[in-house]
Amino acid sequence: MATSQHEDKFTILLVADNFDPHFAPICHSISWGNWKLASVKLLDLALDWISLINTPDTPNILIISSTLREEDLDEFRRKWAYDFKSFRAVRFENCLSVGQIMREVESRNLLPKGEFLLIENLATFCSSNLCSQIEAFRNRRKKDKNCVMSLFYSRQISGEQRFVGFETNSKKLLVYQGNKDRATTEYTKNMFTTQSTIRADLAPCGIALCSTEIMLQFADNVDYELFDQVIHEILVNEDLHLQTINVEILPESVMAFSASDYGSLLRAQRLLVHRWCYPLTYDRLPTRVFENRIPLRYHRNHVYVPRNEEPPVNAEGTVLDRENDIARDVTLLDVTMGKGGCLKEEAVLRNVIAGDNITVGKGTVIDGVVIGDNVTIGSNCKIRMKTVIGSGVNIPNGTVIASNLVVMSTPSPEENDDIESHREPLGYYSWKLLDEPNGHFWRRSQSFSRARHERHTSLQSRSSLQHSISVDHGSASGNELPDSFVASDIPDINLDTEFYFNDFMKEICESMKDTFDSENRSTSDAINNLSVEINCSRLANGISPEDLTRGVFSAFLSLPPFKTTKQLALIKQLFIEWKPLWMRYYRTHENKLQLCHAIEDGALENSTIRALMPQLFMCIFENFDDMEQVIISWYDSLPQDSILRPDMAKLVEWLMEDEDEGEDDSDEEEDA
Template identity: 80%
Template sequence: MTQQEDKFTILLIADNFDPHFQPITSNVSWANWKISSIKLLDLALDWISLINTPDVPNILIVSSTLNDEDLEEFKRKWAYDFKSFRAVHFENCPSVGQIMREVDSRNLLPKGEFLLIENLATFCSSNLSPQIEAFRNRRKKDKNCVMSLLYSRQISGEKRFVGFETDSKKLLVYQGNRDRPTTEYTKNMFTTQSTIRSDLAPCGIALCSTEVLIQFTDNYDYDLFDQVIHEILVNADLHSQTINVEILPETVMAFTASDYGSLLRGQRLLVHRWCYPQTYDRLPTRVFESRITLRYHRNHVYVPRDEEPPMNSEGTVLGRGNDIDASANLQDVAIDDNCCLGEDVQIRNVIAGHSLKVGKDTVIDGVVIGDKVTIGTNCKIRAKTVIGSGVTIPNGTVIGNNLVLMATPSPQGNDDIESKREPLGYYSWKLLDEPNGHFWRRSQSFSRARHERHASVHSGTSIQHSISIDQTVSSGNENVDTTVPDINLDTEYYFIAFMKEIRESMKATYDSSNRSTPDAMNNLCVEINCSKLANGISPEDLTRGVFSAFLSLPPFETTKELPLVKKLFIEWKNLWNKYYKSTETKLQLCHAIEDAALENPTIRALMPQLFMCVYENLNDMDEVIISWYESLPQDSILRPDMAKLVEWLMEDEDEGEDDESDEEEA
C-alpha cells in the first residue's frame, strides 16, 4: 500500500445548518442531540469506526457548534478506534460550504482521496471496503473522476431520480434532497446507453478527491454540497471532471435522515436491527453516561441491563429510571431517561428527550419531542409535530398536524422563523420560506424561496410574507399538506411472513424421506435465503429465526422425543455450520431457545438437554452459553433450569485453564 493510500481520511461534519431542524437544535448542538440516551455523534462514530480502507482509517471531525471541550470528550471516547483522530472547531461557519472552504484553507486533508459524511444522521451496515477500493482503482485509471456518490435502495419517502451511463456508471442526472432533478442535457446523453432509476436514494456518503474542495473555494456563494455536484455536471467540459454512481448491494442497509420523517424511519431501522452490526445492544459502555449498556429483549425492545422492559412495547429503546404504567402501549419509540407514562397512554413513532411526563389516556403518533416536556391527560398529539424542550400541554388538548410548539419565541436575529404566543402558553413557530410554514419536510420550493428572500434583503428591497399562524392550533384546520406521507416500516409483518415460510420449508424437509441428505440441506438453505431476501430480513433476525423454526418441528411437541431431537440436530449439522459460525450468530441461537422456552413449556423442559446437545456438536459454545446465561435477568424463570449446566461449563472452563497453566509451568 502506498503512503498516499495510508492517508485516506474520513471527513465528518458534525453540524446541521438546515433551518428545518432549528426547533430541536436551538438549545443543543446536533452532535449532542440524543436518540434515547445516546448522542447522535456517538451513534455515527459507532458505525464509522467499522469503515475499512482496508486498514483502520484516519478521521477528521469539524464543527462550528461543538466547543473544544465537547470535541475533546468525543476524542477521549473514540480516538483508539482510528489511526488518527482530529477534531477541529471552526468559528463563524454557518454552512457546509464555509466548513469546506475552511478545511481547504487550513490544508487539513492530505492530497488524495477522502470519504465525506456531511450529515451525522447517516448510517450504514457495511465497512465500505469494496466501494473505497473501487473508487481508488477508478481514480488510478481516470483522474477526472473526482467523486463517487453512494446510493442504496429506497426504503420509503418520495421518489428521487438518478441517471447514469449504464456501463461506466458516470452520473448524468442528479436530484438532491427534495430538489427537482436538474442537469444540462446533451446530445451524448441520448446517444449512449443510459439508465434512469427512481428506486434508489443517496445515502449521505461520498467518496471524493481533494480537488472537490477547490469547487467550494472558487465558488464562494456555494453553501451546499449539492451545488458542487450540479456545478460539475453542468460544466463538465469546463472542469473536465466526472462523478460516478456507486450502488450498494441489496444486502447493505444505508440511509441518511434529511428531515423529521426520515429521522423517525432511521430510528425504526436501527431498533429493528436492519443496520446490523450496529445495534443498540452492541454500543460500547463509554457512550452511556451511566456506564450501563442496553440489553435486547423480545419484540426489539432495549432497556438498560439492570432494568426490565415495559409490558406492552415493540421496537422501543429506553433510557434509565423510566416509570411506565403496565397499560401503556409503546411502538417504535425512543425515550431518554426519567420519563413517566400514565395509564392507557399510546405512543407510536416517537423520539423523545429526558423527563417526559404524559398523562392518562393520551395518544401521541409521529412526533419528535424535546426534554422536560409535560403532556396532560386525554390529549391527542397528531403526526408531523415537533414539541420543543420545556413545553407544557394542558389536559384535553388536541394538537393538529405539522405544528411546532416551543417554550420560547424564535431566537433573536433569526430571520428564517416567525413565532407567535398561543393562548395555551406555548409558542408556535413557522418557517418563512415554506409554503405552509411547516418544518417537518423540505419542499421543492424552499431553496429557491429562501434564496430569493435573502437576495431581496441584501439588495435593500423588502418582500411581504404570506405565512399565517393558525389562531387555534388544536383545530388542525391547516392548508392541505401535499407531501408524501411517511411510510410505516412494518418489519414485524415481514418477519412473521419469513417465519411462516421457513417453518413450512423445514416441515417439508423433515417430512421427506431423504430429509438429511446434502441435497436436502442445500435446498433448505436456498429456500431460507430466498425468503430472507424477499422479506428483507436482518442478519440477526435470520439466525434467530432459523433455529426458532427448527424448534417448531413435530419432535418438540413432547418431551418423549428427545433422542429424535438429538439425532435430527446432528443430522442437520451442515445447516447449523452455515448459519452459526461467529459468536454473535451462536448467541442468536441461544436467544431462539430462550424465546421458545418462555412460550412453550415443552421446550422449557427440554432446554438443558438442548443446550447440552448444541454444546457437544458446535464448536466453542461454552463461552457463548455462559455469556447468554449471564445476560438473563436475575429474576428470570429460566435461570434455575440452566444453573447446573452453566456451573458445569464454568468448572470445565476453569479446569482447562488450570491444565494450560500446568503445561506452561512444566
C-alpha cells in the same frame, strides 16, 4: 511503499453540524453533534461505525464543526482518538453552510491531496466498512483522473422517490436528483445514444468518495452552500471541467441511509433499534459513550435498557436511558427516551424520539413525534403525527395538538429570519417556517429553496400564522387515535420490518418443512438447497444478520417433531444430521446467542418447546464448540422473574461447574 503512503493519507471528512432550518426547533438550544437518541449522542453513534471504515486499515478522520464548543470536541477526542490513525477535530467560527465549511477546509489546506470520504450529515449510518468500494474508487482514479467523485446509493427503504440515471456499463452519473427542489440536470442527446439506466428504487445514502479536486468547486463558487450544487455544476458543465461522477450501488446486504428530515430520523431510529445496521447496535456501543458508564443490554422484542435495570412490560423496538418510571400498562412501540422520564397509566407512545426528564400523563396518546428535554404532557392528551415539541414545554390536560405543528417554550430567535412564532393562549409558542407551505417543518417541500431564495432577495411580506391547537376538555381517556385522517396525517414510518420478517419466516418455514418431509432430507444437496432458499428469502426481504440467525432456528422449532415431547430422539438425530446447515449460520458468539434467543422465544410461546428446552440446549452444547459461555451469557440476560430461569438452572449450574473445573485444571498445569 507508494501504496502504503497513499493509504496513510486517506481521510474521512465529517461535518458535525446541521444547517437545515427545518431542524432549528431541535438544534437551537443544543448542537447537532450533542443531540441524543436515548442516551447516546449523535456524534458518538456516527463515530462508532465510521471507526470501522476501511478496516483493517485504521482510518484518519477530520471532524469540522461551527456549533460544537472546543470542550465538546475535546471530549469526543478523548473518547475516540484511539480508534483512528489520526483524529483531528477543528472548530470553525461563524460557518453557516456546508459550502462555507468546505471553503474554509480548502483555504486552511486541512485535507491532504488525494482521495477522501465525505459525510456531510451526522445522521448517516452504514453496516459496511466500505473496503471494496474505497479500493474500487482508487483503482478507477488510477485509470481515469477525470472521475472526481463516487456517490453511494442503497436500496430505497421508504420516503420520497428520487431518480438516478447512469451509463449502464461505466456507472457514470447522468441524471441526479438530490434535494427535491433542485433540477437534476439538462437532458442531452448523448443520454439517449448510449446505453443508460434510470432507477427510482435507489436512494443516496449520504456518503461520497471524492478527489480533493472538488474542493476547488467550492472555492471558485462562493455562493455554493450545498454539496448538491457542486454535483449539479459538474454534471451541467462536464465539457468545461472535464470531470465526471460515478454511481456506486451498495449490495442489498448492506444497510446504508441518511436522515434528512424528521420522518427519516424516525426511520433511522427504527432501523438502529431493529439491528438493521449491525454491527452498529445499542448494546454493542462502548461503555465510554454513556454518561454513567453503564451500557445498554438487549432484551426480547428489540428492547434496550441499562444493564442494571429491567425492561418495561409492554414494549417493542424501544431504547431507554436510566431511571425511567414507567407504569405497567404503558404501551411503547419504536420509542427512544432519555433518562428520568415518567409515563403514567394507559399512556401510549408510538414512533417517538424523546429527550430527558419527560412526563406523560394518564391516557395520553403520542404518535410520530419528536420531543425535547424537560417536557410535561398532561393526562388525556392527543399529540398527533409529524409534531415537534421543544424542550421545556408544558402541555395541559386534555390538549389536542394537530399534525405538522412545532410547539416551543420560547419565541423563535430574533436573529433567525427564516422562522416566525406566535404565543398560544395556553402559554407556549407555535413556530412556522416562512418558506414552507403552511409553515411546516416536518419535511422539506419542492418549493422550499426557491421560495427562500426569493424572499431573501426581494423582502417579501410574511404570511400570518394559522392556529391549529385546541383543548379537548371533554376527552374521556385519549386512548384512541382520530377516526379519520387527512393526507398530512399519513405517517412517515413506511418501513414495516415486522411485515418483511414475517414474510421471511413464512417462506423459510415452508422450505424447511419441505426439506424435512423429503426422503433425502439430510443429504448435502438437500442442505445446500435449503441454505440457498433461506439466503434468497433473506435478500428478497432485506433481513438483518441477527434476524436471519434467530429466524433460521425459529423455523427449525416449527417442524412437526416439536409438536410433542415424545419426539426428542428424532429432534436430536435431525439436529445432528443438519449440522452442516447450522455451521453456516452459527459460527460466532453473537450468532450462537441468537440461536439461544430463538429457543427462548419458542419456549415462551410453546409449552412443548419449553419442556424440551434443557435437553435441546444439552444437544446444542454437545455439538457446538465453545457453547458454555454462550449459554451462560444468554441465561444471565434473562429477566430475574423469567419463567425460564428455573427450567435452565440445573444445566447452567453444571456448565459453570464444568467451566470452573477447566480453569482449575489449567491452573494446576501452569503450576506444574
